[in-house]
Structure formats: structure tokens, C-alpha cells
Amino acid sequence: MVYIIVMVQRQTKYTRAVSDAVARQGHTTNQAIRHDLHKQDIIVSDTTTHRVTQRLQQSGIIREAPKTKDGVMRFDSNTAQHDHFICKSCDGIRDISISEQIKPLLAEQLDGCKVSGNLVIYGSCNTCSKKTKGTT
Numbered sequence: 001m002v003y004i005i006v007m008v009q010r011q012t013k014y015t016r017a018v019s020d021a022v023a024r025q026g027h028t029t030n031q032a033i034r035h036d037l038h039k040q041d042i043i044v045s046d047t048t049t050h051r052v053t054q055r056l057q058q059s060g061i062i063r064e065a066p067k068t069k070d071g072v073m074r075f076d077s078n079t080a081q082h083d084h085f086i087c088k089s090c091d092g093i094r095d096i097s098i099s100e101q102i103k104p105l106l107a108e109q110l111d112g113c114k115v116s117g118n119l120v121i122y123g124s125c126n127t128c129s130k131k132t133k134g135t136t
Contacts, residue, residue, distance in 0.1 A: 012052075013042075014042075014044055014048055014049075014052055015052050015055070015056070017037055017040075017042050017044070018033055018037070018044075018049060018052040018053060018056065019052075019056055019061060019062070021033045021036045021037055022053075022056070022062050022075055022076075022077045023077045024036070025077070026076070026077050026078070026095075027065050027074055027075070027076050027077075027093045028074065028075055029068065029072050029073065029074050029075070030046065030049045030050055030053055030073070030075075031072070033049055033053070033075075034046065034049050037049075053075055056075075057075065060079060061079070062075045062076060062077055062079065063075070063076050063078075063079050064076070065084065065093060066084055066086060066093065066120050068091055069086075069088075069091045074093070076095075078095055081118065082095050082096070082097060082118065083095070083096050083097060083098045083118050083119040083120065083121065084096060084118065084119075084120045084121070085120075085121050085122075085123065085125075086120060086121070086122050086123075087122075087123065087124055087125035087128055088122050088123065088124060089124055089125070089128035089131075089132075090125060090127065090128050092125050092127075094125075096121065098119050098121070103115040103116075
């Protein structure tokens with residue numbers, strides 16, 4: 001006899017609301033989620049937001065993204081394996097796909113260390129680059 005264990009995600013109104021907010025925002029923090037929900041007249045506490053994002057992350061509905069430059073946890077609606085670009089000026093974050101051909105080149109630069117997992121590239125986004133060019 002084979003038993004299949006199915007983990008059921010508790011679907012409260014807050015779970016749905018938080019999940020929808022993460023999906024709308026793509027990359028977000030608990031504070032941004034709460035702000036988004038408050039604009040929709042959904043009043044949710046910091047604790048509830050934190051608990052819901054933790055449950056959604058544990059169940060694989062969302063995943064952790066690189067933290068903000070202030071060290072605040074950020075969540076990602078894209079659960080597929082991917083890399084990120086983060087602007088050093090505005091802290092904006094975008095999903096990117098770094099070619100698998102790049103990883104051996106990185107390993108070579110690192111004296112043969114294995115490169116695996118998600119990579120994060122830092123730079124200046126187009127908006128911030130234009131602002132910098134306009135002030136010089």
C-alpha cells in the first residue's frame with residue numbers, strides 16, 4: 001500500500017492577500033506587503049504578515065530573495081532557479097539569467113572553486129545611470 005502525504009496550505013484571507021501582494025510586486029518585503037494591503041483596506045499586523053510569508057516560503061509558493069541593502073528580508077514570487085541584478089543606488093532588484101557558460105569562467109577566476117546556486121550581480125540600473133549622467 002502506498003500513502004501519499006499532501007501538505008495543505010492554510011488558505012486564510014490573509015494568506016491569499018499576502019500571496020497576491022507578492023505576486024503583484026514580484027520582489028518585496030513584509031513592510032511593502034503590509035503597505036500594499038493597507039491601501040486595499042486589508043488591515044494586517046506585522047506579526048501576521050511575517051508568519052504568512054514564512055508559511056508561503058516553507059510551502060514553496062514564494063522564495064527568499066537577496067536582502068535589501070539595509071539587511072531586510074525580501075521575498076520573490078518567481079520560485080524557479082534564477083539569478084538577480086541589484087542596483088547599488090536605488091536597491092531595485094530584477095530577475096536575470098546568467099548563462100551556464102559564465103560559471104566555468106568564474107570558477108577559473110576563483111582558482112577552480114565550484115560556482116553553483118543563484119548569482120547576484122550588482123551595478124547601476126538605467127534610471128540611476130541616467131540620473132548620474134545628468135548631474136555630471
